[in-house]
Amino acid sequence: xxxxxxxAIFVVLIIYGPLIWALYRxxxxxxx
Amino acid sequence: MVRxxxxxxxxxxxxxxxSAVGLGNIWMFPMRAGLYGGAAFLVPYLVLLFTVGxxxxxxxxxxxxxxxxxxxxxxxxxxPGGKYLGILVNIIMIMIFAFYSLVLGWILRYxxxxxxxxxxxxxxxxxxxxxxxxxxxxxxxxxxxxITIGIVAMGVQKGIERANKIMMPALFVLLIMLTIRxxxxxxxxxxxxxxxxxxxxxxxSGKTWMIALSQMFFSLSVLGTTMVVYGxxxxxxxxxxxxxxxxxxxxxAVAVTAGFLIFPAVFSFGVxxxxxxxxxxxxxxxxxxxxxxxxxxxMLFFLLLIFAxxxxxxxxxxxxxxxxxxxxxxxxxxxxxxxxxxxFIVGAPSALSPSYFDWIANISTVYIGPLGALIAxxxxxxxxxxxxxxxLRKGALIEVPEAWKPWVKYLYPIVIIVIYISQFVLG
Numbered sequence: 001x002x003x004x005x006x007x008a009i010f011v012v013l014i015i016y017g018p019l020i021w022a023l024y025r026x027x028x029x030x031x032x
Numbered sequence: 033m034v035r036x037x038x039x040x041x042x043x044x045x046x047x048x049x050x051s052a053v054g055l056g057n058i059w060m061f062p063m064r065a066g067l068y069g070g071a072a073f074l075v076p077y078l079v080l081l082f083t084v085g086x087x088x089x090x091x092x093x094x095x096x097x098x099x100x101x102x103x104x105x106x107x108x109x110x111x112p113g114g115k116y117l118g119i120l121v122n123i124i125m126i127m128i129f130a131f132y133s134l135v136l137g138w139i140l141r142y143x144x145x146x147x148x149x150x151x152x153x154x155x156x157x158x159x160x161x162x163x164x165x166x167x168x169x170x171x172x173x174x175x176x177x178x179i180t181i182g183i184v185a186m187g188v189q190k191g192i193e194r195a196n197k198i199m200m201p202a203l204f205v206l207l208i209m210l211t212i213r214x215x216x217x218x219x220x221x222x223x224x225x226x227x228x229x230x231x232x233x234x235x236x237s238g239k240t241w242m243i244a245l246s247q248m249f250f251s252l253s254v255l256g257t258t259m260v261v262y263g264x265x266x267x268x269x270x271x272x273x274x275x276x277x278x279x280x281x282x283x284x285a286v287a288v289t290a291g292f293l294i295f296p297a298v299f300s301f302g303v304x305x306x307x308x309x310x311x312x313x314x315x316x317x318x319x320x321x322x323x324x325x326x327x328x329x330x331m332l333f334f335l336l337l338i339f340a341x342x343x344x345x346x347x348x349x350x351x352x353x354x355x356x357x358x359x360x361x362x363x364x365x366x367x368x369x370x371x372x373x374x375x376f377i378v379g380a381p382s383a384l385s386p387s388y389f390d391w392i393a394n395i396s397t398v399y400i401g402p403l404g405a406l407i408a409x410x411x412x413x414x415x416x417x418x419x420x421x422x423x424l425r426k427g428a429l430i431e432v433p434e435a436w437k438p439w440v441k442y443l444y445p446i447v448i449i450v451i452y453i454s455q456f457v458l459g
Contacts, residue, residue: 012288023042023045025274025429026429029429
């Protein structure tokens with residue numbers, strides 16, 4: 001695969017990964 | 033009077049991401065990343081996001097929650113003359129909303145012009161010149177302020193939180209839909225290459241780090257105002273540190289994705305990439321004119337900007353509406369309407385005079401605004417760093433390192449001063 005596409009996938013993962021993890025933890029904690 | 037609180041942790045984060053995400057995420061971050069190292073720009077950006085951005089959010093939310101008040105209350109409890117500093121940052125917030133509402137008014141007009149097809153026939157440059165500083169712009173500015181008043185008047189949970197719980201997911205859905213369309217255009221690869229191909233030599237340059245620092249800091253709305261107020265609506269059982277990470281990454285996700293949307297589209301149609309208002313009001317409308325299905329693409333793009341802008345204007349008005357409720361015993365509805373209208377009076381000349389627009393924008397965002405972050409940091413330090421750390425740990429879903437204390441006490445205020453000075457050095 002072309003390096004630019006690999007970088008694109010990597011960038012998406014390192015930004016959206018922590019966001020989804022944090023939102024998941026917060027929403028789980030919100031449930032009584 | 034019982035202070036309002038957030039309905040849920042996710043609702044609070046949605047509102048905070050909404051406050052942080054603004055036009056700068058879309059018209060400034062992608063171009064800066066493209067010019068200062070591509071994907072390599074993310075290295076300094078993410079390092080600073082954790083060490084300065086997340087810390088800044090924790091500082092302001094902790095200050096707000098521990099003093100149970102906005103900047104006037106919080107600064108008055110901690111600093112001599114703090115009450116007046118609080119009033120000053122409230123005035124600054126009025127000035128920011130005053131000119132920001134005009135820019136958002138232009139966007140609203142572009143949204144309508146795309147919807148009616150006017151923009152497909154017009155020259156975008158000429159269209160913008162005719163609109164920007166005109167009596168018509170005044171009307172759109174008023175509509176933006178009126179919508180903001182409507183949301184803020186409904187209260188923290190029923191207005192701000194509910195609006196953001198709709199606008200933020202919608203913003204991400206729009207952003208992802210538009211990005212998929214953009215990266216599947218012919219020649220989109222050239223745009224991705226410009227945006228992402230790393231130039232590691234740029235990462236070593238001090239200027240790149242300064243640009244990343246300033247971009248990140250201003251993007252997160254850490255100005256000792258909106259975030260202090262939003263923090264004051266937190267309950268003791270609510271988390272601060274994980275919410276700060278979610279907000280920082282939510283804000284960054286919008287900025288990073290905007291680059292995936294903008295550059296492939298711009299390069300696909302052979303248009304020169306730009307930044308700032310020129311990108312949104314001239315360059316991209318030119319791209320929409322050339323693109324198959326450009327009317328729909330353009331309409332959704334301007335809708336995305338409206339959500340990004342409105343979620344910020346709501347947080348701006350909330351700062352001084354909260355001050356009026358707590359300090360002047362006004363009802364929320366009366367405070368929202370009266371102060372919204374006052375903002376319109378302050379902002380109206382900016383719709384007619386470019387020099388007034390520049391003056392009010394520069395005073396509020398460049399010369400005085402960033403000092404709010406410094407005042408908030410000093411106020412928290414004055415209240416006691418041990419006490420602050422204890423407050424921060426209440427309800428926390430993740431551990432807060434001990435290093436937070438010396439970092440906030442000694443280094444964070446210095447970083448803010450560096451950011452303040454760097455604006456004048458970097459231009």
